[in-house]
Amino acid sequence: xxxxxxxxxxGHSSTNEDHDDDINHEVxxxxxxxxxxxxxxxxxxxxxxxxLSAGISGLLFGYDTxxxxxxxxxxxRSLGRPLTTLDKSLITSATALFALLVSPVSGVxxxxxxxKKVVLVADVAFIIGAxxxxxxxxxxxxxxxxxxxxxxxxxxSFVAPLYIAELSPxxxxxxxxxxxxxxxxVGQVIAYIVGWAFVQWGGEATGWRWIVGLGAAPAGxxxxxxxxxxxxxxxxxxxxxxxxxxxxxxxxxGKGSEVQPMVDVxxxxxxxxxxxxxxxxxxxxxxxxxxxxxxxxxxxxxLWVELLRIGGNRRALTIACLLQGLQQLCxxxxxxxxxATIFTILGFSSPTLTSMSVALTNxxxxxxxxxxxxxxGRRRILLYSIPIMAVGLLLCAVGFLFISLPADLNEDNPSxxxxxxxxxxLSERTAPLLxxxxxxxxxxxxxxxxxxxxxxxxxxxxxxxxxxxxGLSTSINWGANFIVGLTFLPMMELLTPxxxxxxxxxxxxxxxxxxxxxxxxxxxxxxxEVGVLLADDWGVRESLKRAx
Ligand SMILES: O[C@H]1[C@H](O)[C@@H](O)[C@H](O)[C@@H](O)[C@H]1O
Numbered sequence: 376x377x378x379x380x381x382x383x384x385x386g387h388s389s390t391n392e393d394h395d396d397d398i399n400h401e402v403x404x405x406x407x408x409x410x411x412x413x414x415x416x417x418x419x420x421x422x423x424x425x426x427l428s429a430g431i432s433g434l435l436f437g438y439d440t441x442x443x444x445x446x447x448x449x450x451x452r453s454l455g456r457p458l459t460t461l462d463k464s465l466i467t468s469a470t471a472l473f474a475l476l477v478s479p480v481s482g483v484x485x486x487x488x489x490x491k492k493v494v495l496v497a498d499v500a501f502i503i504g505a506x507x508x509x510x511x512x513x514x515x516x517x518x519x520x521x522x523x524x525x526x527x528x529x530x531x532s533f534v535a536p537l538y539i540a541e542l543s544p545x546x547x548x549x550x551x552x553x554x555x556x557x558x559x560x561v562g563q564v565i566a567y568i569v570g571w572a573f574v575q576w577g578g579e580a581t582g583w584r585w586i587v588g589l590g591a592a593p594a595g596x597x598x599x600x601x602x603x604x605x606x607x608x609x610x611x612x613x614x615x616x617x618x619x620x621x622x623x624x625x626x627x628x629g630k631g632s633e634v635q636p637m638v639d640v641x642x643x644x645x646x647x648x649x650x651x652x653x654x655x656x657x658x659x660x661x662x663x664x665x666x667x668x669x670x671x672x673x674x675x676x677x678l679w680v681e682l683l684r685i686g687g688n689r690r691a692l693t694i695a696c697l698l699q700g701l702q703q704l705c706x707x708x709x710x711x712x713x714x715a716t717i718f719t720i721l722g723f724s725s726p727t728l729t730s731m732s733v734a735l736t737n738x739x740x741x742x743x744x745x746x747x748x749x750x751x752g753r754r755r756i757l758l759y760s761i762p763i764m765a766v767g768l769l770l771c772a773v774g775f776l777f778i779s780l781p782a783d784l785n786e787d788n789p790s791x792x793x794x795x796x797x798x799x800x801l802s803e804r805t806a807p808l809l810x811x812x813x814x815x816x817x818x819x820x821x822x823x824x825x826x827x828x829x830x831x832x833x834x835x836x837x838x839x840x841x842x843x844x845x846g847l848s849t850s851i852n853w854g855a856n857f858i859v860g861l862t863f864l865p866m867m868e869l870l871t872p873x874x875x876x877x878x879x880x881x882x883x884x885x886x887x888x889x890x891x892x893x894x895x896x897x898x899x900x901x902x903x904e905v906g907v908l909l910a911d912d913w914g915v916r917e918s919l920k921r922a923x
Contacts (some may be wrong), residue, residue: 429604431593439524471526474526474853481529485534495602501590505588535555536833611651681840691840697894700827701889706875710733741827754898755896765884766813769876770809773873833902897918
């Protein structure tokens with residue numbers, strides 16, 4: 376392989392048949408990753424810059440989802456009347472609902488327009504949504520503003536990881552994508568701090584307008600920065616612009632003569648993948664165009680067929696949806712949205728401050744994940760951390776068994792810190808402390824694995840269906856997020872908190888079994904190799920052999 380790699384790529388072109396035949400024989404995709412691992416020690420400055428620019432999408436995602444709890448308690452009557460429970464539910468869930476609707480569409484858009492343009496479109500939506508929320512005087516327009524933010528979060532949450540994945544060299548891909556999740560958790564911590572500060576000192580009725588309006592600032596910055604960032608090499612090859620793809624790869628890997636062979640090999644691997652996929656889909660495309668005409672719709676339908684009919688793609692989609700669904704159905708965001716309510720019920724005197732422990736633990740442990748994920752591997756980190764989550768949830772359930780709850784869980788509003796519950800000294804109540812500690816254990820383990828690994832979804836899909844597949848699994852994430860947000864409080868009331876947490880522990884157990892059975896280890900593999908792994912079966916054994 377070394378010989379092949381060092382041979383300069385002369386006059387390459389995706390339309391040159393002889394050359395393409397050479398590529399077929401020369402490129403051993405297994406060697407691509409090995410070569411990268413051997414040669415690259417650290418991601419270069421340019422790669423960090425790209426990741427951080429795209430990571431602003433994560434920051435906005437975290438900020439806009441984290442900010443809602445404090446906003447709801449600060450709005451009071453400034454939208455013309457006090458908010459009803461229905462108003463609050465609609466304001467909260469509009470974002471997840473629209474994110475859910477938009478993610479698959481943004482997958483198609485990312486193929487048509489490019490990854491970068493979708494980031495820019497999402498930024499415009501973030502800015503419009505923030506301004507609409509900040510200036511509104513009615514509940515209906517507030518819901519509209521949250522819906523527009525949902526469009527932005529839905530598109531951004533799918534395209535930012537895709538952009539990072541397609542630009543990162545394989546050995547650092549996990550780490551760089553975890554950085555995106557780290558930005559989400561930073562956004563959530565900032566949202567909690569800003570919200571808490573405004574609730575504490577804001578006082579006046581306009582404070583919350585600043586909280587939501589602030590979301591426009593990072594979006595504006597990202598718009599400016601991303602304008603100067605390149606498209607991904609994979610998308611450029613896909614739209615037949617290999618020259619530009621090479622320029623981007625040169626920047627990613629550096630320009631020295633020692634890295635040129637690496638750029639050649641990576642470009643060849645991408646070209647091979649694009650060409651093979653184009654050939655494989657040609658027949659299907661021809662028949663689809665014959666049936667439906669050469670329209671946008673025909674192209675998209677064709678992709679759907681490819682995603683669902685081809686075994687490897689279907690397997691990739693199943694794994695991505697499993698991980699994304701599990702990330703939400705394990706109940707984490709019920710803590711993100713309602714931890715202040717839980718800590719009020721438990722009698723903590725400053726529930727908003729206590730609930731910050733959830734956001735902070737999530738952030739700190741995501742930092743740890745950043746260091747571990749490429750070393751330990753995605754599959755392994757999930758198989759180790761999910762049982763700890765289940766133990767945390769069960770301990771939490773045990774804690775709740777020793778706590779007698781008020782009949783109406785809404786009785787204790789997060790702002791009512793002087794309630795009867797809050798006056799009981801904590802020293803006399805070990806059960807609430809047990810709940811707090813087990814929640815931290817659960818959140819810590821979540822942040823290590825399930826909080827970030829599902830966002831590496833795009834590495835599972837081959838290029839032609841990558842954005843559609845990632846878009847779909849992102850909508851599973853938002854759908855499950857929507858369900859958990861909607862059902863958590865009713866479950867606590869109808870089934871008791873103990874059973875609610877036992878059910879989440881059950882979801883974790885089932886999820887663990889599915890992961891053990893079908894999720895191969897993708898650590899250190901190039902995006903092209905992952906496709907080979909899933910082509911005939913789940914590839915678990917094969918991947919474990921490689922990882923050893
Ligand atoms: O990966 C993120 C992260 O774990 C966030 O903390 C959580 O709120 C999101 O729902 C999730 O997608």
